[in-house]
Amino acid sequence: MTTQVLNSRVNKTMNKTKLSFLILLLVGLVAPFAIYPVFLMKLLCFALFACAFNLMLGYGGLLSFGHAAFLATGGYITGHTIMQWGLTPELGVLAGTLCSAGMGFIFGKLAIRRQGIYFAMITLALSQLVFFLYVQTPFTGGENGLQGIPRGELFGLFSLEGNLPMYYFVLAVFVIGFAVIYRTIHSPFGQILKAIRENEPRAVSLGYDVDKFKLVAFVISAALAGLAGSTKSLVFQLASLTDAHWHMSGEVILMTLLGGVGTIFGPIVGAATVVTLQNYLSQGPLASWVPVILGLIFVICVLLFRSGIVGEIQKFMKKNFN
Amino acid sequence: MSQDFVLETQGLIKEFKGFTAVDDVNLQVQRGHIHALIGPNGAGKTTCFNLLTKFLTPTHGKILFNGTDITRQSPTDIAKMGMVRSFQISAVFPHLSVLDNVRIALQRKLGTSFHFWKSERSLDVLNDRAMALLEEVDLAKWADTVTVEMPYGRKRALELATTLALEPELMLLDEPTQGMGHEDVERVMALIKKVSVGRTILMVEHNLHVVSSLSDRITVLQRGAVLTEGPYEEVSRNPQVREAYMGSEAA
Incomplete structure (x- = not known):
């Protein structure tokens, strides 16, 4: 009986989450008609x-300060394969993702x-190390980067040149x-990942090879960052x-x-907040103050609401509507 | 000697930078026994325990589990072999539900623990078994409580249920009644007695009341070395043991 009660409770939260997903998806579908795509x-x-980092x-309970490398690798590989090898966008993106995953495996092996x-x-x-590698190797275009990567045609059929597609x-x-x-x-x-985060020695004593679990999580995270x-x-x-640049690794921590x-x-809300702030502030008179303002927000966040915007909302809901 | 030992150590030594925490310990745990490891503070009980469960590596000596040398195995490996430990402070997963705690232990046998593409509902097949285990330690009605909200004694009971989920051949309990009120101690003792059927248990324990009523055999450690070994009546009569405990135990 208890199991049934438990299941129904789980189902209820599942349904709530599913509903939120649906609403978000709808918002995502109509948003480009209201906001600049x-x-x-x-x-x-x-x-x-940010979600990948999260x-x-x-x-996983592991703070990576190197996720910029995966983001950059994804970008460079995609750019290179599309420009030099003439890949279609979906294949270029796939190549970038796979290379980031591979790099994640190497990072993970060494750091975990x-x-x-x-x-x-x-x-x-x-x-x-990766940053300096990318400064030096010719395929990244060094300081100039890769410019004018064609968006191409998805599956060779649909042009992605327009902003809406x-x-x-x-x-x-x-x-x-x-x-x-x-x-x-x-x-x-x-489940095991959460168990490791909660109590690693216990997970070990239950017979789980925790390093392998962390490595898999790290590779997934790196692939998605890519x-x-x-x-x-x-x-x-x-x-x-x-x-x-390591700024990027820091920024994703801030967002999360x-x-x-x-x-x-949480990471979606965090990313939205940071990106919006950067965009709007950089157009106004406060442009050169963007890092200062973000830093200030970060300090306030750490001091006053440690569980973040979504975390605090969840706490509030739990306290008042449960 | 035709006695059947589950766990055996031969000349176990652990040195920490010039300090010998465990000094030439030969321990033999007989199958089906509840074996207690006692001794005053700093006697090396916990170090010894960590050596046995491979959380520390011995400087010298051998550890045999069912006759197999496990001195160089990892903690994960020995857990898979059927030797499962508990911890001094309650080892639970605090922010998961009580049911999930047990399920995590059960889940290993499904062999899907790396399947990140599968739904967690695929674990629901374990719910009945998990509930049965919780029933065994009187926690069934707490199943969907978040573990951190339970009283301490209940957490220890949960830990026991989680350990039992692995159906270990040998359970190693590190101070199972530490920091507990009188009632909880009684409950945990009854639990240990209950689950010891058909199993071997090695425990480190401070509470002599627990040791005297539960264990079949006792090893007394002092300054890292074995002081004496035997059943409780014998050990408690030993003048050296009495001295080591400075008369604090009048039994």
Whole structure:
């Protein structure tokens, strides 16, 4: 009987989440008619990036300070394969994603044995290594980056040159990426991942090889960060060093913390907030103050609402409507 | 010697930078016994325990589990072999439900733990077994509580249920009644007695009342070395043991 009660409760929360998904999807479908599509695409790319990062921090309990490397790798590989090999956009994006996954595997292999600050430092060091590699190697175009990446034709059939078709392509990519993350969290694998986050020695004593679980999670996270980078390079038709810089690794941490670590919608809200702020502030008189304002918000977030925007809303709902 | 030992150590030594925490310990745990490891603070009980469960690597010596040398195995490997440990502070997954805690232990046997593409509903087949285990430790009505909200004694019971889920041949309990009120101690003792049927248990314990009423055999450690070994009556009469405990136990 208890199991049934439990199941019905689980189903209720599942339905609520499903309803939120549906509403978000509808909003996503009509949004480009109200808001500038390029801005929306940028937002979606960063939201996916933050969600991928959140899988590692929020569900794996590991703070990676090197996710910029995966974002950049996705972008460069996609740009290169489309420009030099003439791949169609979906294949270019796939290539970028796979290369990021491969890089994630190498990073993970080297870093996962360490915990906490050491894990963060190793991932940072490795991503700096990748940064300097990309400054030097000719295929990235160095300081200039890869410019004028053609958006091409999806499956060789549908042109993505217009902003509206491109937007729906990005939306589809985002939905797929988000679905992968959601399923990963709510899978047998996700259960063990949560167990490891909650109490690692106990997970070991139950016979789970925790390093392998962390590695798989890291590769998934890296692949999805790469997917975000690949898609972004198509949107802006540009792959540049900005994506590889450690600022980017910091920014994704900010987005995730601001939105709410370990919540499914938190990174999306966080990414939306940061991207919107950057966009609007950079047009006004406060343009040169953007980093300061973001920093200030970050400090306030850490001091006052540590569980992030979505985390605080969830707490509030629980307190008042349960 | 035709006795059947589940766990055996031969000349176990652990040194930490010039300090010998465990000094030449030869321990033999007989199948079906509840074996207690006692000793004053700093006697090396927990170090010894961590060596046995492979959370530490011994400096010298051998550890045999069912006659197999496990000295160089990883903690994960020995857990898979059927030797499962508990921890001094309650080892639960605090922000998961009580049912999920047990399911996580059960789930390993399904062999789908790396399947990140499968729905977690595929784990529902384990619910009945998990509920039965919770029933066994009187936690059935707490099944959908978030673990962190349970009282301490209940958490220890949950930990026991989680350990039982693996159907271990040998359970290693690190101070199962530590930090508990009188009632909880009684409950956990009854539980240990109940689950010990058909199993071997090795426990580290401070509470001599627990040790005296549960264990078949006791090993007393002092300054990392074995002081004496035997059934409770014998050990408690030993003057050295009495001295080690400074008369704090008048039994």
